[in-house]
Amino acid sequence: MATIEDVAKLAGLSRTTVSRVINDQPYVTEEKRQRIIQAMNDLGYVPNSSARRLRSQRTETIAVLLPRLTNPFFGNLIEAMEEKASEWGYQVIVCQTHDSKKKEMDYLQLLKTKQVDGIIMASLVNDWEVVEPYLESGPIVFCNEYMDESCIPMVHMDHKQAAYEATVHLLEQGCKQIAYVTGGPESHLSKERRKGFTSALSEYNLPFIEDMTIDWAMDVSDGQKVFHMISNEFTQVDGIFTGSDEVAAGLIYEAASSDWRIPDDLAVVGFDNQMLSLLMVPSVTTIEQPVKQMADKTVEVLIQQLLHPGTLPAQKYVFPHQLLIRNSTKRKKLSIQ
Amino acid sequence: MATIEDVAKLAGLSRTTVSRVINDQPYVTEEKRQRIIQAMNDLGYVPNSSARRLRSQRTETIAVLLPRLTNPFFGNLIEAMEEKASEWGYQVIVCQTHDSKKKEMDYLQLLKTKQVDGIIMASLVNDWEVVEPYLESGPIVFCNEYMDESCIPMVHMDHKQAAYEATVHLLEQGCKQIAYVTGGPESHLSKERRKGFTSALSEYNLPFIEDMTIDWAMDVSDGQKVFHMISNEFTQVDGIFTGSDEVAAGLIYEAASSDWRIPDDLAVVGFDNQMLSLLMVPSVTTIEQPVKQMADKTVEVLIQQLLHPGTLPAQKYVFPHQLLIRNSTKRKKLSIQ
DNA sequence: TTGTACGCGTTATCAA
DNA sequence: TTGATAACGCGTACAA
Numbered sequence: 001m002a003t004i005e006d007v008a009k010l011a012g013l014s015r016t017t018v019s020r021v022i023n024d025q026p027y028v029t030e031e032k033r034q035r036i037i038q039a040m041n042d043l044g045y046v047p048n049s050s051a052r053r054l055r056s057q058r059t060e061t062i063a064v065l066l067p068r069l070t071n072p073f074f075g076n077l078i079e080a081m082e083e084k085a086s087e088w089g090y091q092v093i094v095c096q097t098h099d100s101k102k103k104e105m106d107y108l109q110l111l112k113t114k115q116v117d118g119i120i121m122a123s124l125v126n127d128w129e130v131v132e133p134y135l136e137s138g139p140i141v142f143c144n145e146y147m148d149e150s151c152i153p154m155v156h157m158d159h160k161q162a163a164y165e166a167t168v169h170l171l172e173q174g175c176k177q178i179a180y181v182t183g184g185p186e187s188h189l190s191k192e193r194r195k196g197f198t199s200a201l202s203e204y205n206l207p208f209i210e211d212m213t214i215d216w217a218m219d220v221s222d223g224q225k226v227f228h229m230i231s232n233e234f235t236q237v238d239g240i241f242t243g244s245d246e247v248a249a250g251l252i253y254e255a256a257s258s259d260w261r262i263p264d265d266l267a268v269v270g271f272d273n274q275m276l277s278l279l280m281v282p283s284v285t286t287i288e289q290p291v292k293q294m295a296d297k298t299v300e301v302l303i304q305q306l307l308h309p310g311t312l313p314a315q316k317y318v319f320p321h322q323l324l325i326r327n328s329t330k331r332k333k334l335s336i337q
Numbered sequence: 338m339a340t341i342e343d344v345a346k347l348a349g350l351s352r353t354t355v356s357r358v359i360n361d362q363p364y365v366t367e368e369k370r371q372r373i374i375q376a377m378n379d380l381g382y383v384p385n386s387s388a389r390r391l392r393s394q395r396t397e398t399i400a401v402l403l404p405r406l407t408n409p410f411f412g413n414l415i416e417a418m419e420e421k422a423s424e425w426g427y428q429v430i431v432c433q434t435h436d437s438k439k440k441e442m443d444y445l446q447l448l449k450t451k452q453v454d455g456i457i458m459a460s461l462v463n464d465w466e467v468v469e470p471y472l473e474s475g476p477i478v479f480c481n482e483y484m485d486e487s488c489i490p491m492v493h494m495d496h497k498q499a500a501y502e503a504t505v506h507l508l509e510q511g512c513k514q515i516a517y518v519t520g521g522p523e524s525h526l527s528k529e530r531r532k533g534f535t536s537a538l539s540e541y542n543l544p545f546i547e548d549m550t551i552d553w554a555m556d557v558s559d560g561q562k563v564f565h566m567i568s569n570e571f572t573q574v575d576g577i578f579t580g581s582d583e584v585a586a587g588l589i590y591e592a593a594s595s596d597w598r599i600p601d602d603l604a605v606v607g608f609d610n611q612m613l614s615l616l617m618v619p620s621v622t623t624i625e626q627p628v629k630q631m632a633d634k635t636v637e638v639l640i641q642q643l644l645h646p647g648t649l650p651a652q653k654y655v656f657p658h659q660l661l662i663r664n665s666t667k668r669k670k671l672s673i674q
Numbered sequence: 675t676t677g678t679a680c681g682c683g684t685t686a687t688c689a690a
Numbered sequence: 691t692t693g694a695t696a697a698c699g700c701g702t703a704c705a706a
Contacts, residue, residue: 003699014677019701027675049450050390051699054682059387061430061452069416072409079406082431091430091452093398094419113386115398115428220612246612253616275557275583279590281618340683351693356685364691388683391698 002043011039022047059117061091062302063110066122067099067184070219071246073272073291077122077143080295088303090117097123099185105130111137118302121145125185139305143298146316147188153305155298155317159189162287162321163196166269167241169285169323171204173267173331175239180208181226182243183218190243197241212237223250230266231258238266239329245270245277248284252328256281267329282327290319339380348376359384396454398428399639400447403459404436404521407556408583410609410628414459414480417632425640427454434460436522442467448474455639458482462522476642480635483653484525490642492635492654496526499624499658500533503606504578506622506660508541510604510668512576517545518563519580520555527580534578549574560587567603568595575603576666582607582614585621589665593618604666619664627656 004022008015013032020028021036028036039045053059064081066074082092093116095107104126110116111134118138121131124145134140135152142154170178180197182190198208212234217226223246230237242248248270255262262268262282270277270286277284297317304312341359345352350369357365358373365373376382390396401418403411419429430453432444441463447453448471455475458468461482471477472489479491507515517534519527535545549571554563560583567574579585585607592599599605599619607614607623614621634654641649 001699004701005699015700016677016702017675020676023701029675032676046446046449048391048699049452050387050394050396051682052701053387054385054391054684054698055700055702057387057682069406069412069419072412075406075409075412078431079433082406082433086433091447093428094415094431096416096419096423109383110428112383115386220616249612249616256618275586276613276616279557279586279613279617281593341685342683352684353686353693353695354691357692360685366691369692385683388698389685391682391700392684392686394698 001048002045003048004045006043007036007039007045010043011035053114057114058306059115060089061093061116062118062120062299063093063095063107063116064120064122065095065097065104065107068096069094071244072274072276073244073289074122076291077295080292081120081299084296084299085303088299090299090303095123097125099123099125101126108134111140117306120298120302124187124189139302139309141298141302141305143294145187145189151314153301153312153314153317155294155301155319156189157289157294157319157321158192160192160196160199162271162323163193163241164200165196165323166271166285166287167197167200168203169325169329170239170241170267170269171200171206173239173263173329175267176206177209177212177234177237178206178239178241179212179214179230179234179237180241181214181217181247183216183222183247184243186215193243217242217247218244219246220250220253223247223252224254225250227251227254227258227260231255231260240266240268242268242270245272245274245284245286248286248328249276249280252280252282252284263327263329263331267331269329273324277324277326280328285326285329286324288322288324290321294319338385339382340385341382343380344373344376344382347380348373390451394451395643396452397426398430398453399455399457399636400430400432400444400453401457401459402432402434402441402444405433406431408581409611409613410581410626411459413628414632417629418457418636421633421636422640425636427636427640432460434462436460436462438463445471448477454643457635457639461524461526476639476646478635478639478642480631482524482526488651490638490649490651490654492631492638492656493526494626494631494656494658495529497529497533497536499608499660500530500578501537502533502660503608503622503624504534504537505540506662506666507576507578507604507606508537508543510576510600510666512604513543514546514549514571514574515543515576515578516549516551516567516571516574517578518551518554518584520553520559520584521580523552530580554579554584555581556583557587557590560584560589561591562587564588564591564595564597568592568597577603577605579606580608582609582611582621582623585623585665586613586617589617589619589621600664600666600668604668606666610661614661614663617665622663622666623661625659625661627658631656 097104119140122143146154270284273288277286434441456477459480483491607621610623610625614623
């Protein structure tokens, strides 16, 4: 492994001069610059990143915390983040918390130990008071998840409003008994969604029925289970608000081999507008999130803070969503009425 | 930022002793150990990772190169890899090459610059001769992709055999004109698949027709385009071998709004057994890959090399696949015959 | 325009 | 059982 010292010796110059060439600094004669470049090539020299990090106190690496990559929403998110970060010369470390408080804390340690310059939290299961101290070690930005009491930049959409709109849509289709199906931990985000759901209900003078709430549904197979629960125990349910397209898909898949008709017996809305939701038969009404824009903005905001600390207010960046009405809720009965 | 020096001073001991405590080394009195632990807590001391890296020449980080995370196969792959790596205390850097030779090389540089200890290549677009020199800087393991001329560990399944079986299945269903649809660069892997495809054809005395080959289909929307090409230009086609479930899904989706019946007019096989392939109507016949096992083995092999260099032969680990026959190829006509 | 010398924070060696 | 000291490889005041 050739070091800067080796290059200097071979070129008959000092480490300093070599360093200047490496970092494109002025005050080096063209002739010597060439001699050094030659020497670097001859030796196959590459600057040692660990030494640079120690010296500069910067790693040019960020960590992205998220629950799990299996969820395509996060897959898309990190894909866009990696691309954006790479444009700025930053590496991205993937950190799957699996909604575990401990794992989330472990990954936050990356900031303290200086393995990363900053952190994006798209997973948030710990309370703010335990996260906050890490801010001393570097910037943190929330993406998707959010928390009012914190004072850091947040990039997300209005989940409350989105849930509200989806629920109103179900009600407009004539649903009288809507089940609320969600998954993952009780995060601030999921609370917001629930608020939107209930506020739509109360607008239609309907109560929120705790019995018709399921809080463990995260993927397709959970969706299948949900359908069986409903068709066995809650036969009066005629609409479902779902926190994910996967759950909605599992539900619809299972309904196909029953005598329940979707949307007429059961209207279903998903969330995220995954490819899946378009391809299902019937296609799934869902909420479109501007994933790429949110990812780009998040990385931008974080890197901005790294490059120019303290110049950015702890702003909220709220992105627009869109309710995509598809066949899983379009009731024919109604259009005839 | 407290350093080891600060801790030493506060505890009234030397850096060396503190270092011993940090690294759980013997030869420290219990009393002094406690004093040091106390001091560390008081100062909120955390060892600086950059300094450790420089000193130890190890980063405890690996890079995973892959084409893109949008493809759920790679999403699942890296999810499993991150989990496994995390068990060993290793960080994972995501590197999306987008099938670009340049990006692939750029990411390989991480090894040279000592930003990572080792690399997993699940993307492989460069020739072996340009990849090989990087082996000097650390171990590389192939996953999914492979290359006979190389001499490093490879973890994958038998794509040739898988493609062969899928094609034979189409032929058994009575297909006479099978289109070959693939995407991405001409990798060794895709060549293997094609070999399997052609060898099945020739076994049934059918020629490989270059005209009925499409090499740019990678996702759902490409699948839709493919269907239109076929229904407009190649109406004689009655079966399709597809390199991905996404393409198969797009094709099937588009066929639904035409007068083509699947599988009777057109039988379709996918690849990877994504959730999607099960949920489509009709469900998609596909090849199941043992993603998690492959991911685990790959990480295991790489870390093995990091911990005990030179103890492992450059073996191939070939995992079994499985042809899952579903409705997109099960012809009713035939079962009556 | 170039070089000397120090420090970034750790750990390993060796002597006490 | 403990500590002084020398690396690890690089960047940068400061001096020349």
